[in-house]
Amino acid sequence: MSVQAKRRADYQPPAFSIATVDLHITLHPTQTQVISTLSVTRNGNHDSPLILDGDNLSLNTIAINGNALSDDEYTVSDTLLSISTHLDEFVLEITNTIAPEQNKALEGLYLSGGAYCTQCEAEGFRRITYFMDRPDVLSVYTVTVVADKSVPMLLANGNPVDKGEVDENTHFVKWHDPHPKPCYLFALVAGDFDLLTDSYTTTSGKEVALELYVDKGKKSQGVFALESLKRAMKWDEDVFGLEYDLDIYMIVAVDFFNMGAMENKGLNVFNSKFVLADQKSATDDDFFNVESVIAHEYFHNWTGNRITCRDWFQLSLKEGLTVFRDQQFSADMTSALSNRIKHVRVMREHQFAEDASAMSHPIRPEEVIEMNNFYTVTVYDKGAEVIRMFHTLLGPEGFRRGMDEYFRRHDGQAVTCDDFISAMQSATDLDLTQFSRWYSQSGTPIITVEHCTESAENGMFKHTFTLSQHTPATSDQSEKQPLYIPVNIEIIDKQGNTYTDNESLIQNGMIVLKDASMRFTVNAQSADLTPVVLGNFSAPAKVENPLGTDALLTIFKHSKDPFNRWDAMQTLYDRCIKQLEASPDAEISNDIWNGIKQAIAQEQDNLELLGECLVIPSFETLCQSRSNINVAALSKARKAFCDQYARSLEQELLNVFNNIEQSAYSYTQDAINKRRCKNVVLAHLARLPQHESMVIAQFDSADNMTDTLGALRSAQHCSSATFDSLMAQFEETWNHDPLVLDKWFALHATQNRDDIFATITMLCEHPQFAMSNPNRVRSVIGSFAFYNSEKFHSLDGSGYKFVTDYLLKLDAVNPQVAARIVTPLTQWQGFAIEHQQQMKQQLGRLLNHKGLSKDVFEKVSKSLA
Numbered sequence: 001m002s003v004q005a006k007r008r009a010d011y012q013p014p015a016f017s018i019a020t021v022d023l024h025i026t027l028h029p030t031q032t033q034v035i036s037t038l039s040v041t042r043n044g045n046h047d048s049p050l051i052l053d054g055d056n057l058s059l060n061t062i063a064i065n066g067n068a069l070s071d072d073e074y075t076v077s078d079t080l081l082s083i084s085t086h087l088d089e090f091v092l093e094i095t096n097t098i099a100p101e102q103n104k105a106l107e108g109l110y111l112s113g114g115a116y117c118t119q120c121e122a123e124g125f126r127r128i129t130y131f132m133d134r135p136d137v138l139s140v141y142t143v144t145v146v147a148d149k150s151v152p153m154l155l156a157n158g159n160p161v162d163k164g165e166v167d168e169n170t171h172f173v174k175w176h177d178p179h180p181k182p183c184y185l186f187a188l189v190a191g192d193f194d195l196l197t198d199s200y201t202t203t204s205g206k207e208v209a210l211e212l213y214v215d216k217g218k219k220s221q222g223v224f225a226l227e228s229l230k231r232a233m234k235w236d237e238d239v240f241g242l243e244y245d246l247d248i249y250m251i252v253a254v255d256f257f258n259m260g261a262m263e264n265k266g267l268n269v270f271n272s273k274f275v276l277a278d279q280k281s282a283t284d285d286d287f288f289n290v291e292s293v294i295a296h297e298y299f300h301n302w303t304g305n306r307i308t309c310r311d312w313f314q315l316s317l318k319e320g321l322t323v324f325r326d327q328q329f330s331a332d333m334t335s336a337l338s339n340r341i342k343h344v345r346v347m348r349e350h351q352f353a354e355d356a357s358a359m360s361h362p363i364r365p366e367e368v369i370e371m372n373n374f375y376t377v378t379v380y381d382k383g384a385e386v387i388r389m390f391h392t393l394l395g396p397e398g399f400r401r402g403m404d405e406y407f408r409r410h411d412g413q414a415v416t417c418d419d420f421i422s423a424m425q426s427a428t429d430l431d432l433t434q435f436s437r438w439y440s441q442s443g444t445p446i447i448t449v450e451h452c453t454e455s456a457e458n459g460m461f462k463h464t465f466t467l468s469q470h471t472p473a474t475s476d477q478s479e480k481q482p483l484y485i486p487v488n489i490e491i492i493d494k495q496g497n498t499y500t501d502n503e504s505l506i507q508n509g510m511i512v513l514k515d516a517s518m519r520f521t522v523n524a525q526s527a528d529l530t531p532v533v534l535g536n537f538s539a540p541a542k543v544e545n546p547l548g549t550d551a552l553l554t555i556f557k558h559s560k561d562p563f564n565r566w567d568a569m570q571t572l573y574d575r576c577i578k579q580l581e582a583s584p585d586a587e588i589s590n591d592i593w594n595g596i597k598q599a600i601a602q603e604q605d606n607l608e609l610l611g612e613c614l615v616i617p618s619f620e621t622l623c624q625s626r627s628n629i630n631v632a633a634l635s636k637a638r639k640a641f642c643d644q645y646a647r648s649l650e651q652e653l654l655n656v657f658n659n660i661e662q663s664a665y666s667y668t669q670d671a672i673n674k675r676r677c678k679n680v681v682l683a684h685l686a687r688l689p690q691h692e693s694m695v696i697a698q699f700d701s702a703d704n705m706t707d708t709l710g711a712l713r714s715a716q717h718c719s720s721a722t723f724d725s726l727m728a729q730f731e732e733t734w735n736h737d738p739l740v741l742d743k744w745f746a747l748h749a750t751q752n753r754d755d756i757f758a759t760i761t762m763l764c765e766h767p768q769f770a771m772s773n774p775n776r777v778r779s780v781i782g783s784f785a786f787y788n789s790e791k792f793h794s795l796d797g798s799g800y801k802f803v804t805d806y807l808l809k810l811d812a813v814n815p816q817v818a819a820r821i822v823t824p825l826t827q828w829q830g831f832a833i834e835h836q837q838q839m840k841q842q843l844g845r846l847l848n849h850k851g852l853s854k855d856v857f858e859k860v861s862k863s864l865a
């Protein structure tokens with residue numbers, strides 16, 4: 001396969017502009033007709049042809065200023081339409097046909113469970129009609145949607161300006177969007193939905209109609225999303241002074257969707273998973289995700305739509321920034337602590353893994369084969385961490401000044417990450433030149449802490465701390481430079497007294513590490529100081545800080561920052577598991593159990609922190625602090641630790657559980673914290689056969705999905721008879737609701753059982769399963785590949801082979817989803833050689849496959865290079 005990568009360095013401004021786009025789209029499952037009328041202007045003096053992108057289109061007619069073109073005036077290939085003309089300004093009319101029903105890649109115009117919908121980001125518009133499919137071509141769109149009357153609701157971006165009958169059976173609606181936009185923000189939806197309506201009045205008094213479209217019969221499950229939208233609109237006004245800018249804001253929930261959601265101007269399209277939620281069917285996490293994705297897409301209206309990206313290499317310009325904004329919003333709506341923990345977990349579990357793999361890339365990539373492969377945890381989540389560092393360095397006011405300046409300079413434009421940095425630079429005296437390396441350098445920096453103690457005069461001690469940074473080479477970049485790193489730091493002694501340095505390098509609890517290493521000193525009466533480094537995960541880095549278990553427990557007791565207390569506990573657990581890896585039959589010392597007991601006692605009134613502190617790091621997180629991993633040995637050690645944990649802390653855990661009073665369900669922070677803590681504890685206790693009945697009791701009495709699922713997850717540690725019986729009950733209750741059934745699919749797929757492949761094969765034959773539905777595939781195959789570490793990494797290679805066999809079929813249907821699920825197979829770097837060989841063997845099968853998509857090709861070829 002020969003595919004060409006595109007390079008950021010090769011950017012050229014567009015040769016033509018397209019001021020207006022008039023689309024006339026007559027919907028039909030296999031014969032949708034598109035008439036596109038473009039007003040085109042040549043940019044500057046050149047005689048290049050007009051080159052339009054097209055993919056899977058059949059071209060019918062093409063005319064300039066009303067005159068059909070002759071064969072020698074254009075050429076058309078599978079991917080391009082090239083038009084020769086000497087005119088500098090002209091109207092181009094193209095008609096083409098597409099078949100939405102056959103579109104299983106879910107890019108462009110497709111049918112989702114009977115409804116027409118579109119997904120154009122990144123490069124899907126070219127699957128609807130010929131166009132300059134790049135984000136720096138901005139146009140004003142007028143769209144007429146025509147359909148059979150059996151399709152009652154016809155939606156597109158902007159405001160409805162006309163509607164009527166075409167004939168007895170056919171009707172149309174015409175939409176106009178006054179804001180110039182790139183084609184990736186185009187959207188069309190047509191179908192029969194239930195509609196929820198509301199309205200929102202902005203601070204300046206503008207009334208906005210809000211409309212939420214959901215599958216028939218699901219109206220009550222849309223209420224929370226609509227309330228979330230209003231909270232997001234208010235928050236953006238309060239925090240950033242940003243108001244909505246159209247008369248109507250529409251959200252449509254669809255069942256077939258490759259990603260989470262899409263911020264199309266005035267017409268967001270959502271995976272129904274991030275819209276529908278009620279007490280019975282949705283967990284607290286589901287509610288959280290609905291609110292955060294609703295907010296994310298809404299915030300894009302300014303950071304993404306009003307100011308968009310010049311080219312796709314700049315994706316983090318809108319995504320990193322918008323993720324940061326939705327994180328700040330969620331922290332304000334729920335709790336700062338649990339949000340921070342949630343996001344740091346994502347970084348450590350997934351982003352660090354990406355950086356350690358052959359897909360490592362800077363938040364602003366240099367080279368791309370398939371853009372859809374770069375909607376990554378690096379661009380999104382590490383990108384958000386980089387924005388967070390601006391916020392840390394400039395402070396909230398400075399950051400707001402920088403944002404205001406960004407909007408003042410660039411509203412209505414398609415710009416670059418450098419433009420954003422430069423707006424931030426205007427709001428601070430700090431020199432951001434070195435900081436901007438975070439955009440160009442890939443990899444996870446490692447901060448090393450050294451600590452020397454000498455006795456000094458008057459019985460005092462002089463402590464010398466050295467902080468060093470280095471970023472290991474990544475597959476895309478061998479040379480690394482020092483980064484500008486804001487390092488949050490606390491120096492405490494055993495009593496919890498805090499210290500600052502003699503050199504005053506620590507300012508407001510933060511020190512800037514910008515060279516390969518730096519040194520500072522602290523004088524103290526105590527010989528025993530503990531440095532807490534990179535508090536609150538102040539930069540996307542790893543820390544090597546050689547602290548003993550005593551020091552970790554000191555941090556737990558005395559750090560001012562609850563995040564750091566949680567983090568110390570995580571490190572402590574990691575240490576214990578390392579000990580069990582080295583000697584599987586070892587017993588964790590009583591000192592440690594006593595330390596944890598004290599910690600539980602100390603935090604018994606803070607259920608939020610307590611709940612998080614009782615979570616043992618996931619297998620995936622443990623992998624990031626290890627190399628040469630033998631999966632069976634690591635899983636065994638983790639399991640041994642969990643078993644000892646339950647046995648040693650049984651009484652304390654029971655007390656916590658019993659002290660949390662049961663009350664009727666409500667989605668409030670206090671109630672969420674209680675449920676979370678209770679379910680974490682239940683999962684521990686479930687490892688002890690004598691408490692199996694607690695699991696069953698909770699399952700039987702739960703009045704909400706959080707507790708039902710909490711019981712079901714805990715039941716994984718009970719006898720298989722109990723687990724099987726609860727799973728069967730759950731299926732019977734929820735068989736009608738695919739979103740709930742996804743949870744059941746995922747639980748089955750992550751079981752460490754010998755008949756796992758038979759189970760998965762059965763799941764794939766379940767009446768609710770379809771390979772064409774990404775949510776189902778992610779629940780079954782994705783969960784297996786990402787989270788069933790023992791069976792996926794089984795040393796006989798069966799897990800790798802099973803996933804590969806499936807991907808070979810899936811790739812022909814939906815390459816985007818296939819390319820996501822191939823990820824764990826490409827991340828072989830940390831595993832022992834026996835694993836690596838088996839993984840590479842399967843990657844080789846994929847690479848040799850005839851007709852492999854460029855999505856999967858890009859990831860597989862990089863990982864075998």
Ligand code: ARG
Nearest residue numbers: 121122259261262263372375
């Ligand atoms: N812009 C969307 C979001 O973050 C994501 C769309 C990505 N779609 C894709 N096919 N790569 O909200």
Ligand code: ZN
Nearest residue numbers: 296300319322
């Ligand atoms: Zn986004």
